[in-house]
Amino acid sequence: MLKLGVIINPYAGIGGSVALKGSDGVEARDRALQLGAKPRAAERMLRALAPLEGLPVKLYGYAGDMGAAALTSLPLPFEVVGRAATVPSSAQDTQKAARALKGLGVDLIVFAGGDGTARSLADAIGCNVPVLGVPSGVKIHSGVYAISPEAAGRVLCQLAAGCWAPLVECEVRDIDETAFREGRVRARHYAEMRVPMEAGAIQQVKNAGAEVDELAQADIAADVAERMDSDSLYLIGPGSTTRAVMTELGLESTLLGVDVVKAGQLLAGDATEAEILALMQSHRGPVVMVVTAIGGQGHILGRGNQQFSPAVVEQIGRDNIWVVATADKLKALEGRPLLVDSNSPQLDRQLAGLLPVICGYHQEILYPVGGGHEPAG
Template sequence: MQFKLGFIINPVAGLGGSVALKGSDGAETAAKALALGAEPKSHLRAKAALEQLIPHQKQLQIYTASAVMGEYVAKDLGFNVDVVYQCNEPTTEIDTHAAAQALVNVGVDLILFAGGDGTARNICQAISDKVPALGIPAGCKIHSGVYAITPKAAGRVVEMLVKGELVTLADSDVMDIDEDAFRAGTVRAKRYGEMRVPSELRYVQAVKNGGGKEIDELVLADIAAHVVSEMDEDWQYVMGSGSTVAAVMEEMGLENTLLGVDLVHNQELIGQDMTAAQLLDACQQKPTKLVITLIGGQGHIFGRGNQQLSPTIIRAIGKENIILIATKSKLQALEGRPLICDTGDSELDDELSGYIQVTTGFNDHVLYAVGHHEEQ
């Protein structure tokens, strides 16, 4: 299974540092830096990150912007590359924003970008929480918590994802400072949002016993509390079968059909042990999300014990509205094998394949690979 990596380089990131401009935000500042003799370095830092992934080229497909915004570096290193955005030269923040949006549109699993705090702001504005992202530090200002500590470290974190290791996703702040005030000697930092960022592998749950292993009951309570806290009154929620989903129902104080499928709206039970026909009718009446887990030991998401969730219903709900929940210990027990979709519709199984975010605790998530039965 290929990992779809989005890749963006801000070619003017860091230009102002060597010529004492204390930043590179804005076309005028970048032009001034070049006139003063600054040399672009962000492509070298981006290259250092990608070099960590050379051993995994067959498992990677890189989607990027043209020329200096990613294409040249990725192709020079021998990666398979799809150019999804044609940049202007010289590039501006408009290009960064548009390139990030293009990567979201093609469904990348992660956006790896080289830049500074200004670049992080542009990426954040473009993608919000639609796709995880990770920064390669290449700018003058690195106040945001979305950057790896070094370019090589960024590459290693992506390598862990490609290899199927459990990597926690954390919401990290995007910060920037007022460059004009900074040049005058005043630091004015401001928070501009947050992005979901893969961190180092730490198989340590917030709720744990003395041995560092998950206590299932407490972890399930953590997962349930997070799911309920994120529920939107404008949406209804199809609640899949299994004990992990049952914990969410318990958190809401609702009766649960352990081996069936229920329907919830505003934390009230509006349908119990529903058939495929009943579910489809409900999904056509109101925006719907699906809360589902996997079968322990096997890794099936669809096709085992939840046949009520027909291909028609899954398509009506949409991949982007599937909330997958599981403990990290259940994922760890799969020993790197992908999750399985066996819906009975091979085209849908293909559409569901790739990488999916799994909620593993309160504000705790990982990315995990999804295949289908024909790949097993």
């Protein structure tokens, strides 16, 4: 019987769709809720755990929205071991829950959250209990997360079926959210935790410090600018490579947000999901989304650009997604695919396959997209 501790940070990632770039702190959480953002961590945890039905597993966790409110809907035995001291729950509640699960002797703690949640667990239990993260935050730089809920489910199913997995110490990153919201990425090594490793299931640490080939980015930007026409609406996603496109166009840009451009004019900077959908609805021509891959990880959707929700991407269509990345960034993936984690498994499957990637001026390569959208079990 696999004894599985479960912790849900119920508001992880809530700021993504409304362009807040994080949800750490009461102010950010409340602001996201005021803007109409919807919690998604519990639903993503359910996607990871649902494939365990019929396997010898028992779940342990907290009452309320840290666990029981969602998990008792699963046909899996669940034991409540405590409850949060505050509603909504806090980082202290996460730490208390982790210590309680450690005291019960669980085999593994699976948790839904972002980098802040990972830091809380590291503070509470260190490397004493193996963990596996279900990615639910806005930005996820740490290497303790699966690449998607379905990938986490695959790992859990293997463990529940009695298959062994090597435990690897993976890095937890500390991100300055205040600086992040201001367009500056400050990441440092914070701690390490042990993670059951399966090839292709666990994400790599976000590479935020690699030197950037500015000349290659400029070549990509020149190519993209040449392709653009006056009739289309362009959604320029976050990243230094996409920012080079805005520089080529002579427009102000948001390094960590989504900018909307038409006919060489900036219609909206740092746009939310709702603002993007409204602009798309009023626009009568084609809509093109320009995205780049996160260095080291390879995600093109679902990490730091939740404004590109399933509702947005489905309207745009696969053929109108322009992926831009330098050749060096693609080589650094060492053959791993680009990744999508849109929060819609069906959409992720539709996006899988070969996509052209603009990697220079008049230079494209076909590169595989996938990983993590396959169901577990």
